[in-house]
Amino acid sequence: MNFFIVLRKEITEQWRTKRLLIVAAVLVLFGLASPLLAKVTPDLLKSIPDMPPGLADLIPAPTLADAVGQYIKNMSQFGILLAVLMSMGVVTQEKERGTAAMMLTHPVSRLTFLLTKFAALGFTFAVSLAAAALGCWYYTLLLFEALPWGTFLALNGLMLIVFLVYVAVTLFCSALARTQGASAGLSFAGLVLVAGIGSVPRIGEYFPGQLFNWGGTLALGGEASNWPALWGSLGLIVISLTAAWLVFRHQET
Amino acid sequence: MIQVENLHKHYGAVHALDGLTMTVKPGVVYGFLGPNGAGKTTTLRILTGLARPTSGRASVAGIDLSSDGRALSRHIGYLPEEPAFYPWMTPREFLDYLGRLHGLSSTQRTARVKELLDLVNLAEAGKRRIGGFSRGMRQRLGFAAALVHRPEVLLLDEPVSALDPSGRKEVLDLIEGLREQCTVLMSSHILADVERVCNVVGIIAKGRMVVQSPREMLMERYAQPVFEADGEDPLAMKRWADLLKRQKWVAAVAVAGATVRVTANDVVLARHELMASAAAQELVLRRYEELRPSLEDVFLQLVETEAVK
Secondary structure, X not given: OHHHHHHHHHHHHHHHOOHHHHHHHHHHHHHHHHXXXXXXXXXXXXXXXXXXXOHHHHOOOOOHHHHHHHHHHXXXXXXXXXXXXXHOOHHHHHHHHXXXXXXXXXXXXXXHHHHHHHHHHHHHHHHHHHHHHHHHHXXXXXXXXXXXXXXXXXXXXXXXXXXHHHHHXXXXXXXXXXXXXXXXHHHHHHHHHHHHHHOOOOHHHHOOHHHHXXXXXXXXXXXXXXXXXXXXXXXXXXXXXXXXXHHHHOOOO | OEEEEEEEEEEOOEEEEEEEXXXXXXXXXXXXXXXXXXXXXXXXXXXXOOOOOOEEXXXXXXXXXXXXXHHHOOOEEEEOOOOOOOOOOOHHHHHHHHHHHOOOOHHHHHHHHHHHHHHOOOOOOOOOOHHHOOHHHXXXXXXXXXXXXXXXXXXXXXXXXXXXXXXXXXXXXXXXXXXXXXXXXXXXXXXXXXXXXXXXXXXXXXXXXXXXXXXXXXXXXXXXXXXXXXXXXXXXXXXXXXXXXXXXXXXXXXXXXXXXXXXXXXXXXXXXXXXXXXXXXXXXXXXXXXXXOOHHHHHHHHHHHHHHO
């Protein structure tokens, strides 16, 4: 039962410390801007002065695929960066400040302490991504055509899993580190490591980066599946959280 | 209520605890004294489950610390030296949150939060953000937080170190009021505070227990009576001090200006002989006093003896 009491406090903290607002604002901004950018980019290119004759005609007219592509590109950059930034200090800060020691002498287990932080960050990203997706879908409808709801939802669900992978890996780094500086360094190393391994042929098929491609294809009505990447990502979340717990339970706070 | 047996805690080459053994009986207010780095905070952190001993055994409220850390939290209240809180919360919210964690009902929480805020004199600040609190206010809130669930054992690490004199008095009165209600283990370097509220004292040095005893017994056993006299003529007082040093019933003599401080081996003989000796020397005394030996005298004596070993 204490899990939900602590989770409630964590979500309230996300709101009161404006983390939820910041994540939502950034993701909604890019959600709205993505179809808009896709729509105006060809016009912007055509308006470049002294463009060689005929080149402007080669620039293709914007399509629904451009809008979805732009959305995926923005989210894969800024969403992941936000996931790392918002998670990197959550455990270290409490260890440094002394609130972890204060709370762990009350009936809060170390597992609950970690899992509620993950769940609260998951809630923040889920709510923010939902708002961003809604904005993107509406602007795409206005500027292009309606995106199929179900598959667009699937794209966003897969994106959320990617964000959660980075939240979990960063949470592990935060549990591992003693200071916030070390936590930041480890977190960015984790980001580079996951993204780097994800770009290695064969091994990369099991990494979260592939979920963007799968989701993009689905959102545009294509047939695709990449279950290894999904299971790999979920596995990475479980492994990171388990490792965070194993590290944290043996730490003196 | 608290049992510690041969506890060792090593941080690399540093032995923070070196075979500490202590017993705290139910209902006492136990003053845990020691110089800086003696191992007081390490002991308290082990007793709360926040740190693990390298070897040895400890139990609190019948719970072996190596077995069930989760159950322990229901029985103890802990106030660290510098209590930390979530700055975005108000004291009311924080205490309510702790009440929820300890399974108090809504009605119980409302009543308990009000009671505790009144107790630590934070009722007016109950709706202010903790982030803006002074160290003293945080210390008082920490005290309230440790009491939310009416614990059987209260572990206090320097509980009044950040408080002003009036705040210190209030908290010491609170601790004194807890006697017989719960067991209190209080570390402090302010000997006068320990002397005032604790009925049992343990003195720790270099990670080992030097002595633990009921306060009065400790004073009787270790405190050597001290006599102090202020004279008019410093030179005459110095001559008198030199004379006293040769007496068998005198343990030590210290001179500071026209003040002579005599520590006696035999207090009864000293009472008779000192005045007679002063009269024989035709000294003019402005003040003559038999001082009640303080816990500080005992503490310094024992810790210095331990340091020599």
